[in-house]
Amino acid sequence: MRDFPLNIVSPFPAKPAANGHAAVHIAPIGDGFVFHVLGNAGATEGSLKKLINDIAPELGGALCSPSPHQWFWIGSCEVSQDRFAEILAKLPDGFAMTDQTHGRVRMAVSGVKVRDVLAKGTMIDLAPDVFAVGQSAMTQIGQIGAMITRTDDDCFEIMVLRSFAVSLWDELHHMAAEFK
Numbered sequence: 001m002r003d004f005p006l007n008i009v010s011p012f013p014a015k016p017a018a019n020g021h022a023a024v025h026i027a028p029i030g031d032g033f034v035f036h037v038l039g040n041a042g043a044t045e046g047s048l049k050k051l052i053n054d055i056a057p058e059l060g061g062a063l064c065s066p067s068p069h070q071w072f073w074i075g076s077c078e079v080s081q082d083r084f085a086e087i088l089a090k091l092p093d094g095f096a097m098t099d100q101t102h103g104r105v106r107m108a109v110s111g112v113k114v115r116d117v118l119a120k121g122t123m124i125d126l127a128p129d130v131f132a133v134g135q136s137a138m139t140q141i142g143q144i145g146a147m148i149t150r151t152d153d154d155c156f157e158i159m160v161l162r163s164f165a166v167s168l169w170d171e172l173h174h175m176a177a178e179f180k
Helices: 047-053 082-089 114-119 162-179
Strands: 023-029 035-037 064-066 072-077 094-100 104-110 136-141 144-152 155-161
Touching: 023 162, 035 047, 047 064, 047 082, 064 136, 064 144, 072 136, 072 155, 082 094, 104 162, 114 155, 114 162, 136 162, 144 162, 155 162
Parallel strands: none
Antiparallel strands: 023 104, 035 072, 035 094, 064 072, 104 155, 136 144, 144 155
């Protein structure tokens, strides 16, 4: 747990050019939380969902799995340091959690050409019949490691380490340039 409060500052300009493309919308997601949860070999997504609902039902959020027995718990509300400590204290043996809100940046990418844009930079198949709503995958977009989650029909959320956010932002805009 951190010893002092963090001032989370967006890596983007105060008013980024969020929608410069007709068929693709790219926007930062500035609020919310990102917790990295690790589970032992017996931990399942179902048991973690039940645990979250029992100890922090007001937070809601989604679980995205980058690898076996690891999840990012992502939500849209702010979580105080005290509330995080309460949740951490209620975690049973077999789970560990760290606050990654300060170290990860989320972006929403949507529109009718979103798959065409993302196909320019990633190797995973994002076709609707292959990559379902709610599904996540760790991949690379160009040379940047990213987690892509499908959030709706033509909507995706991309999460990257904070230090790569501006580079990915610029890359997404370059990939979407033909759709102006």
